[in-house]
Amino acid sequence: MIKLTGIKKSFGKQEVLKGIDLTVEQGDVVAILGPSGSGKTTLLRCINYLERPNDGEVAIHQFKVDCKRASKQDIHTLRQKTAMVFQNYNLFKHKTALENVMEGLVIVQKLPKQKARELAVQALEKVGLGNKLNEYPSRLSGGQQQRVGIARALALNPEIILFDEPTSALDPELVGEVLAVIRKIAGEGITMIIVTHEMAFARDVASHVVFMDDGVVVEEGPPHQLFGTPKEERTRQFLKRSIQEWSYSI
Amino acid sequence: MGRRFEFVYILDFIPKLLGYLQITLFIVAASVVLGLVVGLIVALPRMYNIPVLKRLSVIYVSFFRGTPILIQLFLIYYGLPELLKGISIDVSKVPVLAFVIFTYALHSGAFISEAIRAAVGAVDRGQVEAAYAIGMSGFEAFTRIVLPQAVAISLPVFANVVIANLKDTSLAFTLGAMEMTGKSQTLGLTTQHFIEVYISLSLIYFVVSVILERLFQLAERRMLRYQPELASTPSRKRQLPRLLLPQFKKGGEQA
Numbered sequence: 001m002i003k004l005t006g007i008k009k010s011f012g013k014q015e016v017l018k019g020i021d022l023t024v025e026q027g028d029v030v031a032i033l034g035p036s037g038s039g040k041t042t043l044l045r046c047i048n049y050l051e052r053p054n055d056g057e058v059a060i061h062q063f064k065v066d067c068k069r070a071s072k073q074d075i076h077t078l079r080q081k082t083a084m085v086f087q088n089y090n091l092f093k094h095k096t097a098l099e100n101v102m103e104g105l106v107i108v109q110k111l112p113k114q115k116a117r118e119l120a121v122q123a124l125e126k127v128g129l130g131n132k133l134n135e136y137p138s139r140l141s142g143g144q145q146q147r148v149g150i151a152r153a154l155a156l157n158p159e160i161i162l163f164d165e166p167t168s169a170l171d172p173e174l175v176g177e178v179l180a181v182i183r184k185i186a187g188e189g190i191t192m193i194i195v196t197h198e199m200a201f202a203r204d205v206a207s208h209v210v211f212m213d214d215g216v217v218v219e220e221g222p223p224h225q226l227f228g229t230p231k232e233e234r235t236r237q238f239l240k241r242s243i244q245e246w247s248y249s250i
Numbered sequence: 251m252g253r254r255f256e257f258v259y260i261l262d263f264i265p266k267l268l269g270y271l272q273i274t275l276f277i278v279a280a281s282v283v284l285g286l287v288v289g290l291i292v293a294l295p296r297m298y299n300i301p302v303l304k305r306l307s308v309i310y311v312s313f314f315r316g317t318p319i320l321i322q323l324f325l326i327y328y329g330l331p332e333l334l335k336g337i338s339i340d341v342s343k344v345p346v347l348a349f350v351i352f353t354y355a356l357h358s359g360a361f362i363s364e365a366i367r368a369a370v371g372a373v374d375r376g377q378v379e380a381a382y383a384i385g386m387s388g389f390e391a392f393t394r395i396v397l398p399q400a401v402a403i404s405l406p407v408f409a410n411v412v413i414a415n416l417k418d419t420s421l422a423f424t425l426g427a428m429e430m431t432g433k434s435q436t437l438g439l440t441t442q443h444f445i446e447v448y449i450s451l452s453l454i455y456f457v458v459s460v461i462l463e464r465l466f467q468l469a470e471r472r473m474l475r476y477q478p479e480l481a482s483t484p485s486r487k488r489q490l491p492r493l494l495l496p497q498f499k500k501g502g503e504q505a
Contacts, residue, residue: 050379076385084383090376094399094476104384107394136476156384
């Protein structure tokens with residue numbers, strides 16, 4: 001179980017997160033929706049301390065970190081329990097797909113090379129890239145690169161995978177393959193938080209949907225409730241706008 | 251000046267000069283290796299924004315990039331011993347070569363530090379975040395992710411520094427260092443065939459430069475194999491004109 005309590009974060013004078021509470025149960029797939037600038041990505045990055053929260057607490061199972069007192073060791077432990085998939089993939093450009101996935105296993109988890117290789121191959125096969133093991137990222141399409149990114153996260157066997165707008169940088173025709181992979185691993189009971197703009201995907205795959213605006217959680221609940229009968233006016237407005245966008249035809 | 255031009259002297263001088271090539275190469279190698287260390291040390295305060303040291307490194311770099319290497323040689327060879335005498339260290343027994351290497355190390359260090367700074371900046375921040383996210387420490391992220399890419403990116407600039415350095419070592423003869431150019435002076439004086447000796451000398455510099463250039467190109471192609479547009483080996487036809495017309499640039503200036 002992942003529990004965030006009172007997470008606050010400011011950049012200079014601008015308060016981006018104004019005290020966020022969020023609980024994610026084991027096996028949950030949580031989708032975070034919201035307009036740009038609402039703090040979704042910042043919240044995600046606070047969980048693994050890519051941004052240091054100004055206040056609040058991050059807890060993964062029994063392991064609790066008070067953001068005001070987090071030591072280097074605490075942050076290291078948090079990062080080992082989590083994995084992240086980035087909007088821009090952020091693959092290591094000088095390493096092959098296989099090496100990208102093995103890197104964390106060998107360097108951080110200190111597994112023997114042979115074992116790491118086995119796990120990495122398994123993860124890459126799971127995302128459908130068993131035939132691209134030795135390709136460098138520059139020779140892969142955006143969708144394939146993002147799938148390597150997912151395999152890199154998956155192989156670490158983390159408590160939770162954090163997806164930061166995993167399809168936003170992709171060409172429309174490549175979005176499907178990445179969503180299909182995320183859907184597949186969601187079906188295997190891996191806990192994940194997904195910041196996304198893909199409404200239909202969130203509705204289908206998420207077990208819990210959170211709507212954020214202006215640094216606060218406006219509303220949360222199961223997808224049928226949040227999409228079907230939203231309680232808050234701001235949620236309704238947002239959904240109306242987003243759903244209108246889909247109905248454009250060219 | 252001197253005697254009538256005789257072609258045979260060119261061939262005669264080449265092996266005599268080649269005997270001193272190793273000293274020239276030694277100066278280059280030693281000063282570049284030292285320069286790498288200096289360059290990294292000098293680049294760090296600017297990359298990590300350390301207040302006072304940052305200023306010092308800026309001053310150092312602009313001084314060594316902004317003054318002629320010949321003047322730097324004189325300043326260090328004649329000035330440094332005076333300075334050290336003030337704190338009662340006697341360097342009169344230190345060989346000329348040490349001063350030469352020291353000067354060239356400081357000189358190339360300035361260019362190399364700029365190259366390192368630019369190259370490290372060129373590795374995108376996202377990869378570092380990805381390294382942190384999988385649990386790497388700052389040191390691991392730097393040595394395993396940033397550095398290998400930075401080295402590959404800075405290789406062309408580094409190659410220019412090395413080749414510029416090779417040619418600059420010819421100035422060491424002004425301090426009486428007996429490297430290739432120094433030897434050519436004495437050969438010229440004793441035989442009075444100056445033109446021939448300079449032709450031989452320039453041939454050797456040229457060939458060594460071309461060989462270095464080619465080696466760096468190979469290394470670059472290997473290190474940047476993850477970038478398809480550079481990794482794919484161009485056909486021989488395209489290679490040949492480049493071999494005949496190498497492009498020499500003064501080190502680091504495009505960084």
